[in-house]
Amino acid sequence: MAAPMALRHGRVFISLLRACSRNSSHSTAPSTGLLKRRGLLQYLCDRFYDIEAFVDGGMKLKSWNLERKNKHYIQICERYGDNLAAAVFALMLKGGIRFQGQTEWYRERNEKRYCLEVSQYQGVPLEALDFSGSVINYDGLGSLVNLKTLKYLDLSRCPNIDDWSLSRLHVFRDTLQELSLAGCPQITERGLACLHHLESLKRLDVSDLPSIANKGLVRILLEEMLPQCEIVGIHYDDELPLCLEDDTHQGETEELQGVACIWKNSKIPA
Amino acid sequence: MAGSGAPGLARGKEGEKLRMLRGRVLLSRWRPLVAAARPSAEPRRQFRTGTFRQRGRFQEFEKEMVKFRKRLKEALPGSEWNPLNISKDLPPEQADVVIIGGGVVGWSVAFWLKMKEPWRNALQVVVVERDLQYTKASTVLSVGGIRQQFTMPENIQMSLFSAVFLRSINDYLGVFNQPPIDIQFNPSGYLFLASEEGAAMLEENVKIQRTEGAEVSLLSPAQLKKKFPWLNTDGVALASYGLENEGWFDPWTLLNALRRKAVSMGVYQSRGEVTSFNSFSREMMTADGEVVKLSRIKHVNVQMPDSTEYSSVKCSIVVNAAGAWSGRVAELAGVGTGSPQSLAGVKLPVEPKKRYVYVWHCPDGPGLETPMLIDTTGAYFRREGIGGNYLGSLSPTEEEEPDTQDLEVDHDFFQEKVWPKLAHRVPAFESLKVKSSWAGYYDYNTFDQNPVIGAHPLVENIYFASGFSGHGLQHSLAVGQAIAELILEGEYKTIDLRRFSFYRLVKGNKILERNIV
Numbered sequence A: 001m002a003a004p005m006a007l008r009h010g011r012v013f014i015s016l017l018r019a020c021s022r023n024s025s026h027s028t029a030p031s032t033g034l035l036k037r038r039g040l041l042q043y044l045c046d047r048f049y050d051i052e053a054f055v056d057g058g059m060k061l062k063s064w065n066l067e068r069k070n071k072h073y074i075q076i077c078e079r080y081g082d083n084l085a086a087a088v089f090a091l092m093l094k095g096g097i098r099f100q101g102q103t104e105w106y107r108e109r110n111e112k113r114y115c116l117e118v119s120q121y122q123g124v125p126l127e128a129l130d131f132s133g134s135v136i137n138y139d140g141l142g143s144l145v146n147l148k149t150l151k152y153l154d155l156s157r158c159p160n161i162d163d164w165s166l167s168r169l170h171v172f173r174d175t176l177q178e179l180s181l182a183g184c185p186q187i188t189e190r191g192l193a194c195l196h197h198l199e200s201l202k203r204l205d206v207s208d209l210p211s212i213a214n215k216g217l218v219r220i221l222l223e224e225m226l227p228q229c230e231i232v233g234i235h236y237d238d239e240l241p242l243c244l245e246d247d248t249h250q251g252e253t254e255e256l257q258g259v260a261c262i263w264k265n266s267k268i269p270a
Numbered sequence B: 001m002a003g004s005g006a007p008g009l010a011r012g013k014e015g016e017k018l019r020m021l022r023g024r025v026l027l028s029r030w031r032p033l034v035a036a037a038r039p040s041a042e043p044r045r046q047f048r049t050g051t052f053r054q055r056g057r058f059q060e061f062e063k064e065m066v067k068f069r070k071r072l073k074e075a076l077p078g079s080e081w082n083p084l085n086i087s088k089d090l091p092p093e094q095a096d097v098v099i100i101g102g103g104v105v106g107w108s109v110a111f112w113l114k115m116k117e118p119w120r121n122a123l124q125v126v127v128v129e130r131d132l133q134y135t136k137a138s139t140v141l142s143v144g145g146i147r148q149q150f151t152m153p154e155n156i157q158m159s160l161f162s163a164v165f166l167r168s169i170n171d172y173l174g175v176f177n178q179p180p181i182d183i184q185f186n187p188s189g190y191l192f193l194a195s196e197e198g199a200a201m202l203e204e205n206v207k208i209q210r211t212e213g214a215e216v217s218l219l220s221p222a223q224l225k226k227k228f229p230w231l232n233t234d235g236v237a238l239a240s241y242g243l244e245n246e247g248w249f250d251p252w253t254l255l256n257a258l259r260r261k262a263v264s265m266g267v268y269q270s271r272g273e274v275t276s277f278n279s280f281s282r283e284m285m286t287a288d289g290e291v292v293k294l295s296r297i298k299h300v301n302v303q304m305p306d307s308t309e310y311s312s313v314k315c316s317i318v319v320n321a322a323g324a325w326s327g328r329v330a331e332l333a334g335v336g337t338g339s340p341q342s343l344a345g346v347k348l349p350v351e352p353k354k355r356y357v358y359v360w361h362c363p364d365g366p367g368l369e370t371p372m373l374i375d376t377t378g379a380y381f382r383r384e385g386i387g388g389n390y391l392g393s394l395s396p397t398e399e400e401e402p403d404t405q406d407l408e409v410d411h412d413f414f415q416e417k418v419w420p421k422l423a424h425r426v427p428a429f430e431s432l433k434v435k436s437s438w439a440g441y442y443d444y445n446t447f448d449q450n451p452v453i454g455a456h457p458l459v460e461n462i463y464f465a466s467g468f469s470g471h472g473l474q475h476s477l478a479v480g481q482a483i484a485e486l487i488l489e490g491e492y493k494t495i496d497l498r499r500f501s502f503y504r505l506v507k508g509n510k511i512l513e514r515n516i517v
């Protein structure tokens, strides 16, 4: 209980300090002298960093855990090949797998049991992977990139799948037929653009992507980009933009009038 | 206790000491929590990164603070005096490292110095920038591209490093209690086209890129046509296409994020122009009997904006990250001012070269799959958003090099040089409407179009990081780290950049990067 209490107190200090002039460049006195004069501030400062380090430690633990869970299973890979490694990886993240010839998803949760059962499938191509709702991220996809036979991939509702992750999917360009990205909070149209590599794609689920603004337009563009593929989850009339002129460019560009010269004039808040 | 003899007392003291010591050991395990209570401020390592989490309650508090500050200001009308923020961007009187130029390179060096300093506030770092609106800085006028398709292993490694950095930017640059950074990366790849003559070279280049770990594929004209039906493959013999870690992002976001993080780690930002240095010099004789003048910068003189006043910063190390103007800054420090034949006469050959960028609208242009396309002619373009806008340009030839007095845009250059080439490559561009344009300066190395990184042989305490000739944005992150390593550890640890040193200018060895756009 002590830790959360300390944390809560710490937060007040943190905000206080942040609000003070700690961050601003100081006129003349170098910081050491400055801090000597302010014993209390020094004390709080230390406290602030300690508590921040503590919170930071918590976050690090979390990202370490994420990293651990997404690690490439080199040992399994070396021993049993990429298919089984990917299968074990999916099952560890509480996902589902399907080998060639199977019609049902295999979703065993008991580690001993699935390791035993999956090992019987050595040499059988892995066709489908379901990672929906799991913590898989960019690094985790590294466990899949050697799969030569993947036809179906479900990444729906994965909070850590972002545009960078999508840029790794080009490896499945000849085989992948169905892909679901439904409900991934981080995906934008910038990432969807690199799905054009997937030439065999027949079905793409892009429903419920909160980070995409002009959904109707994105649907049209996706259809143009992937003519052979059925796009589900976005409709033409979803938020069709009123003005297509908007560009997302850094800084502002003004409309060109005559041949006047145009500057990009944005400001960094000083 | 009072009755015990001297030896007993001593033993008792000893015992206490031991107990205290043991207590310390125990305590130190809990260092994060209790260290603050310890009076002796033993240097501690700067905390590192962590994924960012939003914390609603603090933000509320900060909002309140902003309001409070505003009210305070209203209560003291007509006064510039601000009790909560004393800073007026004046530099401190002394600093360990003064970085000249607050572009992406300058801030990256500052960030990495703070990241690598052995304990918190071990280094006093100041970034001096003359123009906080960044009206002329290359960083914000660039097109934000990152690619692996270079031909020097160092350049490829730096780009790969930057890609990893950008991918985990919130781990590196996330600031506690601030919204996460969205770099707006478009993972769309670079597509280099090669003509018949260039094809063998392109293949060679791709081989180098692949050995360095870049994912690049080669495409024949037929494959190109299939992938990009809008492309006219006349005159194209081969193309290379980056599959991962290539694309473009928002330079403003990167600059702001670097700056925000560096400032939060204690870097000082000072507004003003570096106009001169005070150095101290002494003569030395080299092994072959030549007399050379070694010098050391003692003070950096910073002229305050809109005034004749200047302040002097005493410093031990100066980093020249002044981008296109770094040649001039080097000259102020005495680099290249000696007799032309001698070591002291070797200039830093970095000059501003004006480059235009045009933005146009073309409703029937290439779609979402559009890569950053580099034509056989050197003309390039990319998509800009999803509303049918594109941007692109072409580097003028040496004879066409425009005047660099101002950043005026030459519209005829688009009409006569850029447009015909692009319309040939992408027939849909035959009808388009130019919407806007801008110009920026390449920090151009006239010697060999590669950056100059590292120390100077005669001016002992100046480090260079400039001359990127059009790829400094993507390399800034790696270069910042390299310079920090050089300053703090004396050598490169992550990527060996010795080939980019100033010595190559002295010896006249050009190192050539074939893929300069």
Ligand SMILES: Cc1cc2nc3c(=O)[nH]c(=O)nc-3n(C[C@H](O)[C@H](O)[C@H](O)COP(=O)(O)OP(=O)(O)OC[C@H]3O[C@@H](n4cnc5c(N)ncnc54)[C@H](O)[C@@H]3O)c2cc1C
Pocket (backbone or CB within 6 Å): B100, B101, B102, B103, B104, B105, B106, B128, B129, B130, B131, B134, B136, B137, B138, B139, B140, B141, B142, B143, B144, B145, B146, B272, B273, B274, B275, B321, B322, B323, B324, B325, B326, B329, B355, B356, B357, B439, B440, B441, B442, B443, B465, B466, B468, B469, B470, B471, B472, B473, B474, B475
């Ligand atoms: C049109 C264009 C497109 C580009 N496209 C790309 C791209 O796609 N990818 C890529 O990687 N790179 C690109 N670049 C190159 C890239 O922008 C630069 O290499 C990079 O921004 C250099 O950063 P910098 O910090 O060194 O320079 P700058 O951003 O120019 O910063 C230097 C700063 O130093 C300040 N300064 C100068 N002299 C002094 C002084 N005496 N005292 C105080 N301050 C001073 C200036 O005010 C300036 O703000 C492009 C450049 C241009 C012009």
